[in-house]
Amino acid sequence: MTTKLTFLGTGTSQGVPIIACQCPVCRSTDLRDKRLRASAYIEYEGLKILVDAGPDFRSQMLAQGVTHLDAILLTHNHKDHTGGLDDVRSFNYIDRKAVEIYCEPRVLKSLQVEYSYAFAEHKYPGAPEWHVHLIDERPFRVDSLENTGDLEWVHDVGYFYRQADGSLVPSDNAVREASREQPNIIPIRGYHDDMPVLGFRFGRIAYITDMSSLPDGELVKLQGLEHVTLNTVGYKKHHSHFSLDEALELAGRIGARYTWLTHLSHAFPRHEQFCAQLREMCLQRGIGSIVQPAHDGLVIEG
Numbered sequence: 001m002t003t004k005l006t007f008l009g010t011g012t013s014q015g016v017p018i019i020a021c022q023c024p025v026c027r028s029t030d031l032r033d034k035r036l037r038a039s040a041y042i043e044y045e046g047l048k049i050l051v052d053a054g055p056d057f058r059s060q061m062l063a064q065g066v067t068h069l070d071a072i073l074l075t076h077n078h079k080d081h082t083g084g085l086d087d088v089r090s091f092n093y094i095d096r097k098a099v100e101i102y103c104e105p106r107v108l109k110s111l112q113v114e115y116s117y118a119f120a121e122h123k124y125p126g127a128p129e130w131h132v133h134l135i136d137e138r139p140f141r142v143d144s145l146e147n148t149g150d151l152e153w154v155h156d157v158g159y160f161y162r163q164a165d166g167s168l169v170p171s172d173n174a175v176r177e178a179s180r181e182q183p184n185i186i187p188i189r190g191y192h193d194d195m196p197v198l199g200f201r202f203g204r205i206a207y208i209t210d211m212s213s214l215p216d217g218e219l220v221k222l223q224g225l226e227h228v229t230l231n232t233v234g235y236k237k238h239h240s241h242f243s244l245d246e247a248l249e250l251a252g253r254i255g256a257r258y259t260w261l262t263h264l265s266h267a268f269p270r271h272e273q274f275c276a277q278l279r280e281m282c283l284q285r286g287i288g289s290i291v292q293p294a295h296d297g298l299v300i301e302g
């Protein structure tokens with residue numbers, strides 16, 4: 001079964017155009033130069049999975065017409081990747097269940113601070129409903145979960161699920177370990193400056209963002225790929241992202257058929273020009289992978 005990945009956002013933390021910037025890239029009329037915050041929608045083994053829910057989550061869901069999510073996987077706890085999690089409420093109402101979120105314990109800790117109201121014992125009506133599944137470097141399983149019942153608000157008490165027999169079971173933002181049985185997703189460990197982050201492999205597509213280093217030992221998880229995404233924010237060495245040179249070098253070592261660059265900033269030229277520049281650079285350096293910039297709305301299959 002093929003995996004399909006749609007890039008919902010391919011921009012750096014401020015997006016492109018950047019507010020108030022008058023540079024030629026930010027003023028480009030080419031839609032491929034309009035980059036929302038980095039996020040990807042993956043259709044894999046019958047599942048609909050989102051990687052990261054940044055501040056553009058709402059407009060990204062509307063632009064793609066997404067009507068259901070089986071899981072949201074979080075790469076790390078920066079706001080450009082988690083800032084839209086309040087807006088999952090729409091899926092709570094439609095699916096009448098909590099949204100399943102997969103993240104590392106350190107990401108959960110930060111969500112508990114930044115979204116304390118979502119974890120409150122007595123929640124305000126309409127607060128987002130999440131079920132958090134804790135993951136680490138080990139492969140894990142995401143399943144399509146059936147509705148657990150109708151979500152109901154009981155005034156001043158909290159949300160409850162109404163079961164088939166009419167009884168009410170509290171919905172308490174349960175935190176549980178992700179299942180390791182019959183894993184279908186392989187996490188890739190990398191570092192964003194010194195912050196540990198995760199990339200994810202779905203079959204023959206791997207999605208990597210917000211890394212500045214990837215331990216050699218992780219390369220074994222990236223063999224035989226049709227597509228890989230890598231982040232870069234500019235030509236110069238950066239403390240928390242791959243430079244373009246580093247991304248190209250890594251693309252050569254991973255050796256996927258296609259490498260798509262994401263988390264792009266206005267430091268790179270307009271789309272057409274950047275494509276031509278990358279073709280030339282890969283030719284000169286003998287990089288076997290076809291390396292191109294991703295753009296919002298781009299769909300890849302593998």
Ligand SMILES: [Zn+2]
Binds near residue numbers: 012038078080210
């Ligand atoms: Zn980011």
Ligand SMILES: [Zn+2]
Binds near residue numbers: 017022023026
């Ligand atoms: Zn600009």
Ligand SMILES: [Zn+2]
Binds near residue numbers: 076078192210
């Ligand atoms: Zn980040």
